[in-house]
Amino acid sequence: MNILKFGGTSVGSAERISTLLSILKSERIDQKPVVVLSAMSGVTNALLSMAEKARNQDDYGTMLKEVEERHFHVIRTLLPAAAQNPVLTRLKIYFNELEDILQSVHNIRELSAQTKDLILSYGERCSTAMISHIAKQQFPEAVFVDGAQVIKTDSNFGQAKVNTNLTEILIRDFYDAHRDQMLFVTGFIASNDEGRITTLGRGGSDYTAAIWAAALDAAEIQIWTDVDGMLTADPRMVKKAFSLPELSYTEAMELSYFGAKVIYPPTMIPAFLKRIPIVIRNTFNVDFSGTYIRHNTEPSTLPIKGISSIDEISVLNLSGSGMVGKAGFSGRLFSLLSREQVNVVLITQSSSEHSITFAVKPSDSLKALSLINKEFELELQAKKLEYPEVENGLSVLAIVGENMKRTPGMSGKLFSALGRNGINVRAIAQGSSEYNISVIISKTDLSKAVNAVHDAFYADLKKTLHIFCLGTGNIGKTLFNQLQEQMPFLADNNDLQVKVMGISNTRKMHLNADGIELSTWEEELEREGTAASLPEFIKKMKSMNLPNCVFVDNTASQNPINHYLDVLQSSISVVTCNKIGNSSDYEQYASFKQAARTYGVDFFYETNVGAGLPIIRTLKDLMLSGDKIMRIEAILSGTISYIFNNYKAGKQFHEVVREAQEKGYTEPDPRDDLNGKDFMRKMLILARDAGYALEEKDIELENMLPASCMAAESVEDFYVELQTNAAYFQELQTRAATENKVLRYIGKLEQGKVSINLQMVDESHPFFTLSGSDNIISFTTNRYKDRPLVVKGPGAGAEVTAAGVFADIINVGKR
Numbered sequence: 001m002n003i004l005k006f007g008g009t010s011v012g013s014a015e016r017i018s019t020l021l022s023i024l025k026s027e028r029i030d031q032k033p034v035v036v037l038s039a040m041s042g043v044t045n046a047l048l049s050m051a052e053k054a055r056n057q058d059d060y061g062t063m064l065k066e067v068e069e070r071h072f073h074v075i076r077t078l079l080p081a082a083a084q085n086p087v088l089t090r091l092k093i094y095f096n097e098l099e100d101i102l103q104s105v106h107n108i109r110e111l112s113a114q115t116k117d118l119i120l121s122y123g124e125r126c127s128t129a130m131i132s133h134i135a136k137q138q139f140p141e142a143v144f145v146d147g148a149q150v151i152k153t154d155s156n157f158g159q160a161k162v163n164t165n166l167t168e169i170l171i172r173d174f175y176d177a178h179r180d181q182m183l184f185v186t187g188f189i190a191s192n193d194e195g196r197i198t199t200l201g202r203g204g205s206d207y208t209a210a211i212w213a214a215a216l217d218a219a220e221i222q223i224w225t226d227v228d229g230m231l232t233a234d235p236r237m238v239k240k241a242f243s244l245p246e247l248s249y250t251e252a253m254e255l256s257y258f259g260a261k262v263i264y265p266p267t268m269i270p271a272f273l274k275r276i277p278i279v280i281r282n283t284f285n286v287d288f289s290g291t292y293i294r295h296n297t298e299p300s301t302l303p304i305k306g307i308s309s310i311d312e313i314s315v316l317n318l319s320g321s322g323m324v325g326k327a328g329f330s331g332r333l334f335s336l337l338s339r340e341q342v343n344v345v346l347i348t349q350s351s352s353e354h355s356i357t358f359a360v361k362p363s364d365s366l367k368a369l370s371l372i373n374k375e376f377e378l379e380l381q382a383k384k385l386e387y388p389e390v391e392n393g394l395s396v397l398a399i400v401g402e403n404m405k406r407t408p409g410m411s412g413k414l415f416s417a418l419g420r421n422g423i424n425v426r427a428i429a430q431g432s433s434e435y436n437i438s439v440i441i442s443k444t445d446l447s448k449a450v451n452a453v454h455d456a457f458y459a460d461l462k463k464t465l466h467i468f469c470l471g472t473g474n475i476g477k478t479l480f481n482q483l484q485e486q487m488p489f490l491a492d493n494n495d496l497q498v499k500v501m502g503i504s505n506t507r508k509m510h511l512n513a514d515g516i517e518l519s520t521w522e523e524e525l526e527r528e529g530t531a532a533s534l535p536e537f538i539k540k541m542k543s544m545n546l547p548n549c550v551f552v553d554n555t556a557s558q559n560p561i562n563h564y565l566d567v568l569q570s571s572i573s574v575v576t577c578n579k580i581g582n583s584s585d586y587e588q589y590a591s592f593k594q595a596a597r598t599y600g601v602d603f604f605y606e607t608n609v610g611a612g613l614p615i616i617r618t619l620k621d622l623m624l625s626g627d628k629i630m631r632i633e634a635i636l637s638g639t640i641s642y643i644f645n646n647y648k649a650g651k652q653f654h655e656v657v658r659e660a661q662e663k664g665y666t667e668p669d670p671r672d673d674l675n676g677k678d679f680m681r682k683m684l685i686l687a688r689d690a691g692y693a694l695e696e697k698d699i700e701l702e703n704m705l706p707a708s709c710m711a712a713e714s715v716e717d718f719y720v721e722l723q724t725n726a727a728y729f730q731e732l733q734t735r736a737a738t739e740n741k742v743l744r745y746i747g748k749l750e751q752g753k754v755s756i757n758l759q760m761v762d763e764s765h766p767f768f769t770l771s772g773s774d775n776i777i778s779f780t781t782n783r784y785k786d787r788p789l790v791v792k793g794p795g796a797g798a799e800v801t802a803a804g805v806f807a808d809i810i811n812v813g814k815r
Contacts, residue, residue, distance in 0.1 A: 039123025203264025322384025422600025
């Protein structure tokens with residue numbers, strides 16, 4: 001004979017209740033199962049809310065009517081009209097009683113624990129009465145059982161302790177008297193010696209099933225819920241979480257204690273004592289075998305069985321010299337907390353005995369603080385102890401598994417995964433059994449932490465970067481090609497995987513929790529993409545809760561810039577070739593930098609200055625190594641570089657400009673390059689990275705062209721003006737040649753000032769031999785004083801720019 005327990009989601013609708021009846025049909029007919037039922041999903045919370053509303057003199061009538069109608073709807077859906085009246089009548093009596101109780105609470109403005117238990121009991125009573133009556137249509141022997149009649153407890157309302165001996169006698173007697181019937185039992189509720197309703201606390205319906213199983217020596221306990229058994233992690237946080245075929249009682253106890261909500265610790269105690277197997281099944285996927293929890297499990301190759309967590313925790317730290325070497329201090333502290341019903345979740349103590357840190361539920365934190373201040377009043381006044389403080393907003397993450405005891409390096413792998421993702425560990429605890437290592441971290445880091453640890457223990461040990469890309473133009477397409485070609489090398493030689501999780505352009509966007517296949521990304525974006533919305537794209541990116549995330553901006557638009565701060569503050573790195581953000585207000589630039597430091601992520605923008613050239617990284621390395629920048633000179637425009645490198649004797653200036661345009665080096669209007677503004681933005685970014693808080697207005701920008709050329713109404717008129725001013729350009733060229741010099745449009749940073757102007761340089765200058773459309777930059781520093789450090793190479797083009805973005809992404813992975 002089996003005990004089948006169905007949770008709230010499994011009885012939450014007419015469809016789910018129909019599935020429940022189908023499951024019961026598949027059970028053995030010769031030994032009818034005992035069916036334990038929870039309240040319909042959401043009803044317990046609704047009852048609790050109504051009780052609070054009643055106490056606070058708020059309206060609860062609407063909510064009560066909604067709960068009532070929800071039950072009535074199921075009855076009308078699943079029962080023929082002729083069979084509805086008896087159960088509708090019973091439920092109406094229950095709801096009338098509930099309304100009377102709530103009205104009493106409203107009148108006296110007081111809600112005791114005893115009254116709260118009574119109110120909550122109606123959730124299970126209504127669902128079980130309803131389902132047992134519906135089941136009679138297929139199982140005439142079905143009978144409703146009020147569990148409070150047979151499960152006896154003390155009077156600790158809200159968390160009653162079961163009188164095991166008496167309860168088992170009552171259950172056996174009741175079962176023997178109803179052997180030919182299929183029992184539908186209310187979960188969660190019991191009664192004390194006076195017959196007053198009590199409840200069994202969190203997971204009370206599971207506990208009810210285990211109590212019945214132990215009393216009747218059941219063959220198996222089936223817990224029917226809404227997930228495929230016990231998973232390696234919470235699937236709401238970890239998309240890669242997978243179901244475990246089996247667990248030992250110890251592993252399941254550890255996982256459930258640290259927040260795995262599929263099953264609760266008290267549930268397993270009766271089963272553990274009688275070695276009754278527990279199987280977790282999914283009513284939404286009845287064909288899946290689920291997870292077995294039993295005494296004898298097969299050896300597993302997994303290093304750990306699961307990662308669990310407690311979302312909300314508070315930590316108290318007690319420290320002081322009065323603790324050192326004082327026998328019995330810990331006993332005094334924890335006996336006090338135990339005596340006052342404060343449950344301690346985790347304890348850690350420094351080896352010097354100077355401090356003890358322990359974690360409690362947030363609801364117990366102020367009570368614990370008050371108890372300590374009172375108990376240790378003399379020590380606190382004498383300053384032998386420091387006054388304790390409560391730290392909130394924390395979570396506990398725990399890794400669990402019997403194999404941890406026999407596998408070296410478990411702790412190292414855990415803390416490496418957390419450290420790589422910038423997650424600060426506040427406290428650590430490990431039991432002597434080595435089945436569990438627990439850490440306390442910030443709640444805001446929990447999702448990322450669980451994902452990072454899951455990757456570390458269950459993936460193929462290669463770090464995964466999850467990237468979300470804006471822009472599918474030349475740079476974006478080229479980047480995807482480079483990623484696809486280089487992935488095998490990165491995996492084999494750098495233990496790194498790069499997965500594109502999201503792509504967006506101005507028309508469509510697409511995010512895929514399994515990653516986007518780069519060989520078919522265009523087809524997938526077109527086929528499965530939705531209308532582009534940058535705020536929605538970022539919202540979905542954050543909601544995926546993945547570790548090692550990189551937001552890649554391959555656009556030249558202001559819109560993404562507006563979201564950089566939000567992205568960085570969400571612990572997501574930003575890689576961008578979009579120079580608008582860093583060349584606008586200094587305050588904005590500084591805010592990005594500060595956010596990256598504060599949240600432990602990267603903000604990389606190497607391509608803002610020199611496309612694929614390592615200019616920003618070189619500057620950063622020089623400064624980090626203690627070198628002092630004396631002067632930076634640069635030519636940071638491929639267009640301007642090409643023009644002046646090819647403006648030689650025998651050529652007209654307008655001819656060289658036309659040639660540059662025809663080769664694709666210029667914008668459609670060459671003045672967009674020749675006005676020097678793009679060059680200026682690059683120099684501004686470089687100056688800011690060198691430590692100067694400059695704005696655009698602080699830069700001296702000399703126009704290389706006569707005013708009439710810049711004022712021309714059209715591009716063709718511009719070329720006419722260039723010809724008209726041919727003598728001006730010829731004079732510059734002739735003078736430079738006479739002095740054995742060449743013309744160069746150079747930006748210079750020196751003593752915190754930036755200037756950009758047309759200069760003549762001789763062969764002693766590093767820019768003299770520049771050719772083609774190359775960019776060049778020279779760093780004159782304390783260490784490179786006599787011979788500046790020079791970086792030279794292509795400074796534009798989709799291939800080199802995409803390569804620079806790629807390099808920035810890989811550098812995020814090196815953290």
